[in-house]
Amino acid sequence: MILLTGVKVIDGMGNYPDDNQSILIEDSKIRWIGKQGDWNNHGEPIESINLQEKTLLPGLIDCHVHILENPDPAAIPYPNPYQAQRVLLYSVRYARKTLEAGFTTVRDMMAPNELIFALRDSIAANEIEGPHILASGKCITISGGHGTQYGPEGVIEADGEQEVLKAVRSQLKAGADLIKIMATRPALSKPFYGREAYQVQEMRAGVDEAHRAGVKVAAHCHSIVSGVKNAILAGVDSIEHSAPLDDEAMDLMLEHGTFMVPTLSVSAGLQECIDQQLFPYPPGALKRAQELAEETTQAVSTAYARGVKIALGTDASMPNVFHGNNAREFEMMVACGMSPMDALVAGTMNAAENIGKENEIGSISVGKLADLVVVDGDPLQDIRILQDMNRILLVFKEGRIKIDRRK
Amino acid sequence: MAEFTLTNIRIIDGFGNDPIENGFIQIKNSEISAFGAMHDNSPQPGDKVIAYKNCTALPGLFDVHTHVYPSGEEYRNKAPTPRFAEEQKQILAIKNLQKHLAAGFTTVRDVGSENDPVWALREAANESWLPLPRLIASGKLLTVTNGHGTEYGIDMAWECDSLGDLITAVRRQHAAGADFIKLIGSRAGNNHPEGLPSWSLSELKATIKEAHALGLPVSMHVSGCVESTQLAVHAGADSIEHGWGITPQIMEEAARKQVFFCPTLSVYCNLENLAKEGLWRRSWEDYIKTWGSREDRFFEVKKAHESGVPIVCGTDAGNPDTFHGTGAIELGLLVEAGLSPMDAIIAASSNAAKVCGIQEQAGSITVGKNADLLIVKGNPLENINLLQKHALIRAVYKDGKLVNTV
Numbered sequence: 081m082i083l084l085t086g087v088k089v090i091d092g093m094g095n096y097p098d099d100n101q102s103i104l105i106e107d108s109k110i111r112w113i114g115k116q117g118d119w120n121n122h123g124e125p126i127e128s129i130n131l132q133e134k135t136l137l138p139g140l141i142d143c144h145v146h147i148l149e150n151p152d153p154a155a156i157p158y159p160n161p162y163q164a165q166r167v168l169l170y171s172v173r174y175a176r177k178t179l180e181a182g183f184t185t186v187r188d189m190m191a192p193n194e195l196i197f198a199l200r201d202s203i204a205a206n207e208i209e210g211p212h213i214l215a216s217g218k219c220i221t222i223s224g225g226h227g228t229q230y231g232p233e234g235v236i237e238a239d240g241e242q243e244v245l246k247a248v249r250s251q252l253k254a255g256a257d258l259i260k261i262m263a264t265r266p267a268l269s270k271p272f273y274g275r276e277a278y279q280v281q282e283m284r285a286g287v288d289e290a291h292r293a294g295v296k297v298a299a300h301c302h303s304i305v306s307g308v309k310n311a312i313l314a315g316v317d318s319i320e321h322s323a324p325l326d327d328e329a330m331d332l333m334l335e336h337g338t339f340m341v342p343t344l345s346v347s348a349g350l351q352e353c354i355d356q357q358l359f360p361y362p363p364g365a366l367k368r369a370q371e372l373a374e375e376t377t378q379a380v381s382t383a384y385a386r387g388v389k390i391a392l393g394t395d396a397s398m399p400n401v402f403h404g405n406n407a408r409e410f411e412m413m414v415a416c417g418m419s420p421m422d423a424l425v426a427g428t429m430n431a432a433e434n435i436g437k438e439n440e441i442g443s444i445s446v447g448k449l450a451d452l453v454v455v456d457g458d459p460l461q462d463i464r465i466l467q468d469m470n471r472i473l474l475v476f477k478e479g480r481i482k483i484d485r486r487k
Numbered sequence: 488m489a490e491f492t493l494t495n496i497r498i499i500d501g502f503g504n505d506p507i508e509n510g511f512i513q514i515k516n517s518e519i520s521a522f523g524a525m526h527d528n529s530p531q532p533g534d535k536v537i538a539y540k541n542c543t544a545l546p547g548l549f550d551v552h553t554h555v556y557p558s559g560e561e562y563r564n565k566a567p568t569p570r571f572a573e574e575q576k577q578i579l580a581i582k583n584l585q586k587h588l589a590a591g592f593t594t595v596r597d598v599g600s601e602n603d604p605v606w607a608l609r610e611a612a613n614e615s616w617l618p619l620p621r622l623i624a625s626g627k628l629l630t631v632t633n634g635h636g637t638e639y640g641i642d643m644a645w646e647c648d649s650l651g652d653l654i655t656a657v658r659r660q661h662a663a664g665a666d667f668i669k670l671i672g673s674r675a676g677n678n679h680p681e682g683l684p685s686w687s688l689s690e691l692k693a694t695i696k697e698a699h700a701l702g703l704p705v706s707m708h709v710s711g712c713v714e715s716t717q718l719a720v721h722a723g724a725d726s727i728e729h730g731w732g733i734t735p736q737i738m739e740e741a742a743r744k745q746v747f748f749c750p751t752l753s754v755y756c757n758l759e760n761l762a763k764e765g766l767w768r769r770s771w772e773d774y775i776k777t778w779g780s781r782e783d784r785f786f787e788v789k790k791a792h793e794s795g796v797p798i799v800c801g802t803d804a805g806n807p808d809t810f811h812g813t814g815a816i817e818l819g820l821l822v823e824a825g826l827s828p829m830d831a832i833i834a835a836s837s838n839a840a841k842v843c844g845i846q847e848q849a850g851s852i853t854v855g856k857n858a859d860l861l862i863v864k865g866n867p868l869e870n871i872n873l874l875q876k877h878a879l880i881r882a883v884y885k886d887g888k889l890v891n892t893v
Contacts, residue, residue, distance in 0.1 A: 162603035168577040169611040198574030205569075208578055255570065 081106050081124065082479070084452075085116055087131035090460065092138035092428030092443035094421055097460065103136065105450040108478035113446060134473065135458050137424065138443050139184025139211075139451030140466075141431035142406045143341050144298075144320055144393025147174050147199070147213065148191045151349070153358045153399040164195060171199050175210030177404030178396075180483050182453035182472045185212040187393070187435050189260050189298065189320065192233035193217040197255045209482055212451075214435055216260035216298070220247045220286060222277045226262040226300060229269050235262075241285035244278075248289045258435070259290045261316070263299040264307035267372055268365040274303035276310060283314035291315070296436050298341070302372065305329055312338050318434050320393065321346070323372065323379035330386045339434040341393035342380045344412035347373030349400035360399050380416040390418070391434035392427035407466035410459070420463045450479035490515045491535040493544065497866060498522060501546040501836035501851030503829055506868065512544055514858040517886035522852055542881055543866050545832060546851050547593025547620075547859030548874075549839030550814040552728055552749050552801025555580045555597045555605065555622070562807030563766070577604055583804075584612065584619045586812030590877065591861030592835075593885045594621040594850075596801070596843055598669050598706060598728065601642050602626040606664055618890055621859075623666045623843045625706065629656045629694075630671035631685045635708070644671075653686065653694040661701045666844070668698045670724070672707040673715035679777065681711030684718050691722035699723070704844055706749075711778065713737070720746050726799065726842050731755070731779055733787050735794070742795035747842040750788050752820035753813065754803035756781065761807055789825030798826065799842050800835035815874035828871040858887035 082105040089101045102119055104112040112119060148171045178186060188196050200213040218236050221227045227235040238247035248259055261283055265272045283299065290297045299311035302321035311319055312332040318339035325333075333340065350369045353359045359366055384390060394401055394409045413423040432442025440449050454474035457465045465471045475483035491514055498510040513521040513534070556576050569575060587595050597605055605624045612619035629645050630636040636644035645656035657668055670691075676683030686694070698705045704725040709716040713732045720727065720740050726747035727733075733741075733748070741748060759781060761767040762774040769777065792798055800818060804811045818831040826834070840850020849857045862882040867873045883890045 162607045165577055165604045165607035166610065168574060169581065169607055169617060172578060172581055173617055194571050194574045198571035198578065201569060201571055202575050202578045207575070207582060 081111070081121070081126045083119060083121075083126050083128045084131050084136065084454075085128060087134050087136045087454070088458065089113070089136045089444055090424060091445070092425065093445075094425045094429070097135070101136075103444065103452075105476070105479045108449055108480075110444060110446055110448050110450050113444065129474075131454055133456075135455045136444065137182070137453045137455060137459070138428045139441065139453055139475070139477065140182050140406070140427045141185045141392065141435070141442065142178070142183050142394050142396065142409075142427070143187045143318070143391045143431050143434055144189050144343055144395050145178070145186045145403070145406075146190055146395070146397035147171055147178065147186060147188050147403065148195055149397035151397045151400060151402045153353050153360045164192070168195055168199065171195070172208055172210070174397075174403040175199065175203060175208070175213075177402075178406065179209055179211050179475060179477070180469065180472070181404045181406055182455075182466065182475050183211055183406050184451040184453070184475065184477050185214070185431075185435070185437070185441055187258065187298075188213055188215040189395075190219045190227060190230075190234045191215065191217060193251075193254045193256070211477075212441075214257040214437075216258050217251055217254055217256040219260040219262055219300070220244060220251070221262040225277045226264070226266040229266065239282070241282055244282050244286040245289050248286045252290075252293055252295065256295075258295055259286060259297045261286055261297060261299050261311075263301040263311040263316075263319075264304055267303045268361040268369055273368060276304055276307040278310065278314075280310045280314050283311060283316065287315040296434075302376075312336055318391065321376070321395075323376040325379040325383055330383055330388055333383070333388050334386065337389070339389050339391045339430070340379075340383055341391050341434070342376055342413075343393050343395040343398075343409075344376055344380065344416070345394040345396070345401045345406075345409050346398045347376055348408060348412060349398055352400045358399075377416050380413065380418070384416065384418050384422070389430055389434075390422075390426045391431045392423075404469075405467065410463045410466055414463050420460045423463060424459065450476050452476040490520075491537060493860075493862070494536055494538045495525060496539045496862065497543040498852055499543060499545045499829070499832060499868065500853070501833065503833050506543075510544075512852065512858075512860070514884070514887045517858055517888070519852060519854055519856055519858050521854060539862065539881065542862050542864050543868075544852065545591070545861045545863070545867070546836040547849070547861055547883070547885060548591050548814055548832075548835040549594045549596070549800060549843065549850065550587055550592045550802055550804060550817070550835075551596040551799050551839050551842055552598050552751055552803050553587075553595050553811065554599055554803070554805030555583050555595070555608065555811070556600055557805040558583055559805055559808055559810040562761070577608070580604070580608055581617060581619065583811040584608070584622070586810070587814070588618065588620045588883060588885065588890050589880075590812040590815060591863070591874070591880055591883050592620060592812065592814045593859040593861070593883065594623065594839070594843060594845070597622060597624040598708075599625060599628040599636060599643055602663050615886065618885075620885065621845070621849070623845070625667050625669040626660055626663060626665045627656075628669040628671055628708075629653060631674045634674050634685065635671045635681070647686075650690045650693055653690060654697050657694060657697050657701065657703070661698075661703060665703060667704045667706055667725075670694070670705060670707045672709040672719050673712045677712070679711055681715070683712055684715040686718075688718050688722055691718055691724075695723045704842075706842075720744065728801065730787070731784065733791060735790060738791045738794040738796050741791070745797055747799045747838065748791050748796045749799045749801040749842070750784065750791075750821075751801050751803040751817075752784060752788065752824065753817045754806045754809045755784050756820065757806065757808040785824035788821065792826055792830065797838045797841070798830070798834045799839045800831070813875075815872075818874060819872050822871045828868045831871055832867065858884050860884040
């Protein structure tokens with residue numbers, strides 16, 4: 081048993097923080113939360129950690145990463161006989177960096193099946209350190225659709241309701257935790273920019289099948305608002321990138337309870353690449369990248385004001401969106417007009433609900449997993465401190481200290 | 488830490504020189520920039536200093552005979568194979584390698600694995616992409632059809648039955664990026680699992696000549712058949728592994744040629760224990776009849792060492808019960824066999840660096856070499872088994888970077 085004492089608790093559900101709290105961790109779960117001095121351990125051995133002046137957050141959640149991939153735009157992908165083997169080794173390091181930043185759960189949104197499931201399972205078996213991973217494995221896309229430009233291992237090309245249904249079943253059989261579907265064409269890498277990909281009924285077939293299995297569906301959609309609306313109408317649980325939006329799209333999202341995962345970090349990463357003259361797409365795409373950045377900021381501001389549910393996702397491994405720098409997304413959400421508290425909720429309880437884990441994680445509540453982050457300072461005063469590794473003092477995963485930067 | 492100095496520490500240099508009882512080691516970037524006895528000018532004011540008390544610095548140690556993919560736990564632990572076992576193997580190899588590093592073994596030689604996975608690991612290790620020991624790897628080994636190395640169901644062996652096969656395999660391994668060639672010098676026959684040599688003297692000579700021409704040292708697994716060990720030494724192998732049954736005559740030639748001898752006492756003893764527990768495929772009596780007794784093993788090591796054959800430390804980690812990171816147990820066994828603690832340390836440092844071909848960069852505390860160091864509490868020269876107690880490890884440095892402190 082571990083007792084954390086004297087700490088300010090930001091519970092992840094949006095409640096005003098409570099000062100001077102004590103949290104009792106037993107085995108892997110949160111057993112008790114209360115006022116300092118109220119817990120009587122009846123003589124049982126207990127490790128007490130004094131966290132005066134520190135803030136406690138639920139373990140942070142990133143709903144959109146690619147944890148096998150290298151975010152460095154200067155890294156040339158080399159055709160290499162042992163690339164798959166190398167990718168697994170890199171991913172171990174990326175997983176560790178993510179955990180070091182206080183992100184205790186991530187959702188991987190495109191990767192070759194066996195590689196990402198192996199990483200997921202190794203972490204779950206405590207063979208190596210990293211966040212809990214929920215993985216889509218391969219994405220489902222139209223023939224020649226988004227994702228195919230990265231090679232065949234990350235996608236299943238499926239056209240028509242039958243094939244989409246089969247693809248969903250095939251992914252679930254392979255061991256996927258969720259289904260990722262590409263509703264629109266890519267924005268930057270190929271012709272057909274900014275066009276719809278799937279028709280509503282194709283996606284509907286996949287969504288219905290996934291929901292029958294109790295599995296969530298996330299749809300990549302941006303650049304064309306009708307494509308976004310198709311995905312919402314098809315019943316997907318979240319739209320990723322999700323810009324531009326219009327009033328009708330937002331109405332639909334409110335009606336269907338669809339989550340928005342804006343991945344603002346992508347724009348920041350691309351702008352940095354542009355500034356360093358390392359823009360990794362054709363020069364013609366540069367203007368489009370900047371437009372998309374504008375559209376996304378607009379979408380977040382408006383959707384937030386309308387009350388659309390927003391969950392945090394960085395799209396880490398897009399150029400300059402580094403694993404371990406996930407907390408930059410909080411800063412960007414606040415820059416769009418979200419309050420620091422709502423930004424935090426996007427990365428905790430909203431994210432947990434988005435990925436279907438609202439009963440296990442996402443808040444500091446009795447009975448939930450003791451996935452916790454101790455921060456030196458108050459992120460509600462300055463959300464940027466979450467990007468400073470020196471201020472992420474402790475990271476607990478399932479009640480055990482995984483990262484310790486005290487002393 | 489770009490520059491710092493360890494002070495008030497006993498220094499064992501790895502060559503067998505008398506230890507410096509109260510010394511300092513200065514590290515600049517990734518190298519040892521100075522070391523010696525403490526004196527008025529060391530450390531300089533303004534130097535970053537780490538003062539030790541009652542501790543000994545050794546060169547980072549070497550385990551020169553391992554197989555990095557199996558953990559050694561598979562034999563007893565009959566757990567069902569996980570679903571993504573193939574891919575998880577690569578992740579688990581990281582864990583295995585990290586065990587060596589945590590124990591102060593900063594360089595590991597893999598003597599038989601699939602090519603591509605181990606090249607990727609080696610790159611991650613040697614480019615410090617992951618905190619791993621330096622890795623020297625043979626990749627696939629060369630054996631006869633259905634020979635040792637083919638029984639594991641993975642692509643870790645070239646089956647070579649003629650000189651042509653052998654030369655082709657050597658060239659392929661060279662092209663693939665192997666650091667050295669591993670040959671399985673003995674094969675089944677004469678009513679014994681390794682009762683016959685794999686190839687003839689002329690075949691071996693030509694193969695080893697080709698490997699050497701390509702700049703690759705040759706390590707030969709020889710066991711169970713004295714002739715295979717004899718042929719290995721005659722034909723010019725750079726090191727012999729196991730060598731169970733080695734005779735004084737072979738030792739004399741090996742000493743003359745400075746052929747490195749890796750007796751792998753750990754795996755011998757671990758398999759013997761399994762046989763005693765009734766868990767091995769042979770009874771204990773059978774095991775002794777096939778592979779000889781513990782006394783035989785120890786006697787060989789003692790005699791070889793006395794004859795001047797350079798001994799190196801290798802556990803054969805990956806085999807049943809022979810876990811990664813237990814090189815210190817091998818050192819204990821070498822001492823039990825008759826080496827002095829200092830000689831055992833040489834087997835895991837300067838000798839080991841030579842067998843790995845990296846004696847210019849590592850294997851001793853020498854100015855200009857990589858700052859690979861193991862700092863332990865106490866004096867292993869008084870009791871070599873101290874090195875097995877992880878609680879006594881104060882620090883492990885690889886390339887001047889701290890990898891572990893207690």
